[in-house]
Amino acid sequence: AITMAARRGKLIVFEGCDRSGKSTQCAMLTDRLRKDGHKVEQLKFPDRTTSIGIMINNYLANKEDQSDEVIHLLFSANRWEQMQKMSKLLLGGTHLVIDRYAYSGIAYSAAKGMDLHWCRQPDVGLIKPDRVIYMTLTGDKASERADFGGERYEKKEFQAKVEKVFEQLHDPTYWQVVNGDGSINEVHEDVFKIVSEVISTDCGPLNKLWT
Numbered sequence: 063a064i065t066m067a068a069r070r071g072k073l074i075v076f077e078g079c080d081r082s083g084k085s086t087q088c089a090m091l092t093d094r095l096r097k098d099g100h101k102v103e104q105l106k107f108p109d110r111t112t113s114i115g116i117m118i119n120n121y122l123a124n125k126e127d128q129s130d131e132v133i134h135l136l137f138s139a140n141r142w143e144q145m146q147k148m149s150k151l152l153l154g155g156t157h158l159v160i161d162r163y164a165y166s167g168i169a170y171s172a173a174k175g176m177d178l179h180w181c182r183q184p185d186v187g188l189i190k191p192d193r194v195i196y197m198t199l200t201g202d203k204a205s206e207r208a209d210f211g212g213e214r215y216e217k218k219e220f221q222a223k224v225e226k227v228f229e230q231l232h233d234p235t236y237w238q239v240v241n242g243d244g245s246i247n248e249v250h251e252d253v254f255k256i257v258s259e260v261i262s263t264d265c266g267p268l269n270k271l272w273t
């Protein structure tokens with residue numbers, strides 16, 4: 063029998079539009095798992111702390127321009143630069159809870175009108191998540207929440223386009239939709255139920271995305 067210690071960590075990714083509650087839920091989930099005695103780390107993409115991440119931050123803050131292709135590739139490179147560390151942690155039994163991943167990469171670029179197939183290629187071969195939790199909000203809930211900041215992409219019309227691409231990317235074999243309309247605690251309980259099941263399942267070796 064596989065012991066808990068021999069079992070690899072699980073890769074849990076949160077996706078969704080801005081203000082859907084991803085960051086809050088990532089933090090609550092990480093805390094809960096840690097309190098329950100699991101080894102767990104929280105990551106987010108873009109990771110703005112690396113050299114590539116600083117370029118991305120400048121782009122998002124409208125301090126620097128990049129062509130659509132270049133910024134797309136930088137977002138992807140910003141994931142690739144974490145793969146070694148992520149693989150080591152997962153194989154060592156640490157669960158990873160990640161705020162955004164390749165799906166945001168595709169959704170935000172394709173929402174600008176870029177070719178979806180082209181956008182997918184740079185992320186082919188990344189570690190495949192064991193579960194994607196796709197957070198949605200009903201109707202105008204997002205605009206009732208705190209105002210958008212002034213970053214690029216933080217516009218209602220653009221977010222609607224992003225949502226359309228996320229719906230195209232939705233893969234029911236490993237995605238689960240969580241409606242974020244409820245209270246933070248209600249949503250957390252929905253998330254926790256999904257993740258508890260993933261954690262107690264043997265998902266086999268690490269898989270590669272879209273290969």
Ligand code: 2DT
Nearest residue numbers: 107108137162163166167170171215
């Ligand atoms: P945060 O608000 O979550 O920091 O994201 N984005 C993100 C992309 O365009 N491509 C990507 O690959 C990723 C991970 C989504 C900042 C913005 O960056 C967008 C919102």
Ligand code: MG
Nearest residue numbers: 080081213216
């Ligand atoms: Mg943001």
